[in-house]
Each structure stands twice: as C-alpha cells, then as structure tokens.
Amino acid sequence: MERMNRIIVVVLLILCGLWWWLSQGPAKPIKPINQVSLKNSATEQQAEHQTIKQKLKTRDVQANSSQQNIVPKETMTDDDWSYLAIYRRLEWADVCSRYHWFAFTHKDNPFESYLDELNERYMNINGEHLNAHVLAKVTQYPLICERLKKAVMAYLQLDEIDRSKGQSVVTELKQLLSATPAVTEKEKRLKAHFELAQSFLLTQTEFKQIKNQTAKISKQEHIDIRREISALDRELSQLDMSMGIEAMTARYHALVTQITALNDQLENKYDFENKSLQEVQGRLLNQWVDLQGRLIGDDPDVFKVVKMASEWATNPLYMGMGVSGNRAELGIPLKSPGEQMMAEFGIEANTGFALAANPAAVLYLCSLGYDCSEDSPLAMKLCLQSYLETPAACHASVESFYLNHALSPNLLDDVLMIFRWMEDNYGT
Amino acid sequence: MAHKTGVVLLLLLVMIVLFLVNEDSSTPAVDSASNPIANGVSEQATAESETINGELRSSVDQTKKDNQLSPAQSNQLEKLLQEIESPEYSEDPYVELTLQSMDLNACEVYQYGILRGIKGKIKEQFLAGFQTRCDAKRKQRPHLLLNELRSASLKDVPATSHWGKRLKSMRTMTREEKLEATKDMMRHALQSQQTHWLVLSAHQNDGYRIFDFAEWLGTSDSYYHTVISYLAYSQLICEWDPNGLCGPHSNLMLSNCWYTPSDCGMPFDAWFEKNHMPGIKKDVALVVANLKSIGEGGDIE
Numbered sequence: 001m002e003r004m005n006r007i008i009v010v011v012l013l014i015l016c017g018l019w020w021w022l023s024q025g026p027a028k029p030i031k032p033i034n035q036v037s038l039k040n041s042a043t044e045q046q047a048e049h050q051t052i053k054q055k056l057k058t059r060d061v062q063a064n065s066s067q068q069n070i071v072p073k074e075t076m077t078d079d080d081w082s083y084l085a086i087y088r089r090l091e092w093a094d095v096c097s098r099y100h101w102f103a104f105t106h107k108d109n110p111f112e113s114y115l116d117e118l119n120e121r122y123m124n125i126n127g128e129h130l131n132a133h134v135l136a137k138v139t140q141y142p143l144i145c146e147r148l149k150k151a152v153m154a155y156l157q158l159d160e161i162d163r164s165k166g167q168s169v170v171t172e173l174k175q176l177l178s179a180t181p182a183v184t185e186k187e188k189r190l191k192a193h194f195e196l197a198q199s200f201l202l203t204q205t206e207f208k209q210i211k212n213q214t215a216k217i218s219k220q221e222h223i224d225i226r227r228e229i230s231a232l233d234r235e236l237s238q239l240d241m242s243m244g245i246e247a248m249t250a251r252y253h254a255l256v257t258q259i260t261a262l263n264d265q266l267e268n269k270y271d272f273e274n275k276s277l278q279e280v281q282g283r284l285l286n287q288w289v290d291l292q293g294r295l296i297g298d299d300p301d302v303f304k305v306v307k308m309a310s311e312w313a314t315n316p317l318y319m320g321m322g323v324s325g326n327r328a329e330l331g332i333p334l335k336s337p338g339e340q341m342m343a344e345f346g347i348e349a350n351t352g353f354a355l356a357a358n359p360a361a362v363l364y365l366c367s368l369g370y371d372c373s374e375d376s377p378l379a380m381k382l383c384l385q386s387y388l389e390t391p392a393a394c395h396a397s398v399e400s401f402y403l404n405h406a407l408s409p410n411l412l413d414d415v416l417m418i419f420r421w422m423e424d425n426y427g428t
Numbered sequence: 429m430a431h432k433t434g435v436v437l438l439l440l441l442v443m444i445v446l447f448l449v450n451e452d453s454s455t456p457a458v459d460s461a462s463n464p465i466a467n468g469v470s471e472q473a474t475a476e477s478e479t480i481n482g483e484l485r486s487s488v489d490q491t492k493k494d495n496q497l498s499p500a501q502s503n504q505l506e507k508l509l510q511e512i513e514s515p516e517y518s519e520d521p522y523v524e525l526t527l528q529s530m531d532l533n534a535c536e537v538y539q540y541g542i543l544r545g546i547k548g549k550i551k552e553q554f555l556a557g558f559q560t561r562c563d564a565k566r567k568q569r570p571h572l573l574l575n576e577l578r579s580a581s582l583k584d585v586p587a588t589s590h591w592g593k594r595l596k597s598m599r600t601m602t603r604e605e606k607l608e609a610t611k612d613m614m615r616h617a618l619q620s621q622q623t624h625w626l627v628l629s630a631h632q633n634d635g636y637r638i639f640d641f642a643e644w645l646g647t648s649d650s651y652y653h654t655v656i657s658y659l660a661y662s663q664l665i666c667e668w669d670p671n672g673l674c675g676p677h678s679n680l681m682l683s684n685c686w687y688t689p690s691d692c693g694m695p696f697d698a699w700f701e702k703n704h705m706p707g708i709k710k711d712v713a714l715v716v717a718n719l720k721s722i723g724e725g726g727d728i729e
Contacts, residue, residue: 241574248570249570252566260544263544355652355708410714412707414708
C-alpha cells in the first residue's frame, strides 16, 4: 500500500511537472471564430440567398451578351449620337469628371501625373506599387476620358471645353441630351424619367435659393454674429481662477449661454413660414412623391435615374440609402425609399443599414440588366473608389466584386435580404 | 496514511500554486485586477493602485523639477490632483484625468453642440439627467474644465502605473509605434477586463487597425472594420461596466442618442438588437468572441 502511494505521488508529480512545463510554452494558437459557426440563419433563408447569388453569378457570366441597354465602348467614338448613345456618354462623363477636373488643374502631362498620383496613394497605404491588374485598369481610365472629351468636342465643334467658364463634358452632354429627340420606346421612357429627375434637382436648387432669401439676418449680420461667437469662445478659453471659483463658474455659464443663443440665431435664421418657400417646398414634395412611385419596373436605366434622384444621391454606388444632412433641414415629412425600407426592417440607425443597402441596390440594378460588366462605367467607378483597399475591384464585374470580394460573408446575408425586399417591392 | 495523503495533496497544491503564479507572470499587465471581472469602478481603481500617497507626492515633486514648472503651473497641477482625490476610474492621476477630460469634453460637445441640434427629438428626461451629470462634473473639477476649455495637455501630470506611463508616452510616438502600444494596451484591457483601458485603447486613432479585422471578417473594407470594431468594443464595455462607462448618460449612450434620437436612453443591448441587421450582428458577435479569446490568452492575431 505504501509502495502504491509512492507510485501515485511520483506519477502525480510527473503529471504536474508536465502540466507546468507545457504551460511555459507560447499560448496555443486559437483559430479565429469561424464565420460559418456563428451563422444561424434559417436554412430556408440561406437556400434563398444561394439562389439569388447563383442568379447574379449566372447573369455575370452572361453579361454583355444581348442586352439592349448595353452600348459597347466603341460607340463612344463612332457616329451614333442617338439619345441613348449620348446618355451612355453622359454616364462615362460622370465617371470621368474626376479625371477631367484633374486634367484641368494639371495641364502639364495630366495622364502621367494622374497615374503617378494613384500609384503614390497606393504606395502610402500598402507599401508597394499598384499591381498589374489595377495598373491596366486605371491606365485605361484617362484614355477613355480623353477620348470621350475629344469625341464630344468634335461633335459639338468646340475648340475647348473650358472649366474656367463653367463648362464641363457633363454639362455639354446634358444640354445635348435635352436637345436630342427620343426615338425608340426605350429612349422615350428614359428621356421622360431623366427629365423628371433633372427637374427635381432644379427644384432642390430653387428651394435652397429661396430659403437663403428668407434669411431673417443679413450676410453682414451673419458675419458679425460669427465674430461675436469667436470672441466669446476666446474668452471662454482664457478663463482663469484669479477671479475665484464661483465667479469663474458663473462667467463660464454666462458665456456658454450667450454662445448658445447666438448659435440658435444662426441656425434658425430661415423663415419657413414664407409663402414662396412653402410653395417651392410643396412642389419639391410632389415631385419627390412622383419619382418614388416610379421605382417599380424592369428598366434598369429608369430604376437608376429614379432611385438616385429619390435618395438625393449623386453617386450610383450610394443609391441604396441616401444619408443626407441637407434633406433633414428641409422639414419635408417624407422618407426616401431607402429610409422607408429601413423603417420596414424596424431600424433607425442609417449608417449601419447603408452598409448593406447600398450594395443591395447596386446588385438589384445589375439584376435588372444594367451594364455591370468589368468594362462598364460602374465597374470603373468602383475600381477608382476601392482600389486602395480592395484591388480586386479593378478586375471584376460589379456583381463579382460584391459577391466575392467586398463584403463579409455575414454582411452579404444582409445584402441579399435587402435585395430580396427590393425584388418584392420594385419588381414587376 | 492520512498524513501521507495530506503530503500528496500539499504537493499538488504547491504545484497548482506554482502553475498559477507562472500563469500570472506571463501576462504583461502589472496593474491587472486580482478579480478579473471588474464590475465596479472602485475595484478597477484599487487594482491599479500601485502607488501610495507618498509615492505620488514624490512623482509630483519630480515632475515639477524635471519640467521646470512655474509656481502657477505647479499650483494648477496641485489643483488638478486635488480634484481627483476620489478617483472614479483609476488611481493613476494621468489615467484618471485623461478619462475625466474625455467626459468633460463630451459634456461640452454634446450639451452645447450635437444634442442641442436634436433637442426636440429626444426625451426631456434623458436630457435633464445628462445635464445634471455634466453640471456635477464641472462643479467637481473646475480646474480640469478650464484645462479642457484651453485644450491644454496633461503633460505635466505624472503617470504612476505601468500602463499609465505607456499611455502618456504615446503622446510622442510615431503612428506605427503608437499602433503597437495601442495593441498592447488593448490586450491588457481584454485580459484584465478593465473597461477604462478598453475605452482608452479604442479611443486611439487607428483603433480599427489594432487587430487583423480583414482576416476575421473576410473583407478588406476598413470602413466596415471601423463600424464593426466600434460596436464590438461597445458591447464589451456594456457587458463589463453597465452602470459606469455604459451608464445611461455615458459618452457611449450619448453617441447612440445622437445617432438614433428616437431611441435615446435605450439600453445598449436593446439598441443594438433593434438597430442592426442579422449579418452585422453576427460579425459583431464574431469580433466580440475573438476579443474574448484574446482576453483568455488565445493567440489569434
């Protein structure tokens, strides 16, 4: 028995020694929690998402085949100046506005300077040069934009499109579009909606102008109030204890109260009771309601025009959920389509919701047959916007980028849920 | 027999104690709490208490000498230290004053800026509670308030704990050095479950670069990393310190209040549950799980 006890002690000591020795080593690597293990969506929902993904991927493969809305790139230099062809040029002009501005501000060798700048930015973030895929894509960009500008100038017989005189390729094409008749049914539909959206934009501008006219304080008064706030702010930062804690605290409260009152004066300077302002506000509201009612349909161009206008979005990649501070101050009791969708999901936090709503809207647009191929203007926009962090954006179709590269697998579930909602609510 | 079994048990006990001692010494924290679950502020403060009044006094005197403080500056330093005689977060004066400054700054920014703009949309009760808290803080710490209004730094305040000294040294670091220091600080926060260190680490610039969120989440979108990591840190803050740094009028709750005015005052968990899609919730859960693994000593970076 005694011997047995000794053996037990020795074995336990060895075991403890081993345990101790093992604990001295580096911490055992634990694999990151598997994303799949945390997924608890209903099987049914996952199956539905798989179907959507499959559908989008299949469309991706078939892209550029027989779709009426897609105009091959070469039409930008050919003789087709129909309404639809001009509209396609306008879409490229929107993507090119960044380069056209760069070329205006870097007149000496803009092409190389632009590429150098992109490369430098990439280098600063990633510590290496742009890879061949990205370089090939971004090299195309200034070339396409230069070609577009030349084609527009030649067609309009202009010697120059002078930015310093307020001209741009976009404005020239918009004017041309407005003067060009729509011939086919598709063109007529697009023209009608494009003009509605343009008119809505004009009303927004008119609203802002009239609002400024209703200001209860003049420009000079505004400047004076700003100066007064700065002086009070300065005094606030120079307070000291020499006057005693109580006097200092009292002065602090007095200064803060004065600053707050002045800020209130600046923020509430518009007269929203003004009749002209109310008239234009009513018009704006009616146009907005009208546009939102036109989201249902299967024409991708119409959807894009109407959805962007309804969200007050200027970038198609953010047309899922427009988050606009300007819109909030209009006092218009209407939500954008993205906000309405968010409300249906019971959510109020718009920035988080937009993370899924924006890709969902773009994928929905692609599913309608919009040109989302690797060579499309939308893919170029995505490449220029995402190349720093996700270079895959420069050698993928829009669908492939979102489905395979850009989104976390879990966020993709949200995207597909919203996509499904859009299919149910906007599909015909 | 009983005696021999006792010896065996004693030996085992010695082994276990040695093992635990060894385990403790492998963590970098020198001010970690003996109770890893720091529920109350006083526990956290005690945990960092590696200083005593005498030591603090000598640190203060040394700082005055090293930084050649003028009588007015010395006086200001003494007043600041008096205002944190009963610390809320930490006994290290630099850490305590940094956190109190953040609170006072939030009071200025929210009360006279952001919240003023959405005043009509939020509950009066919430606003009144927040104002009371801010007024109390201003009254308790008038010198710190002045410091904050002047945007003056706390460089003359001595740091007395290991992590306090590291925090203070970050002021002069390069971006990459600061990122490394933030990573260490975050690991310390996760291992010790000290909420204020989590707040201080997450508050540093590049907080979204602390861990390999691209690998964890399966996307290289840094904006997404920022959103998810913020939510994950917030969830841990609220789990560890529901009545303090996640209390009803905490900075975290204020920021949610501004973000979703009609949900102002809603407890974090309910707010998070209501306002996020299932996929985002899963990504936050994934990051929280990984952060907890790191806290438990896992090497998943």
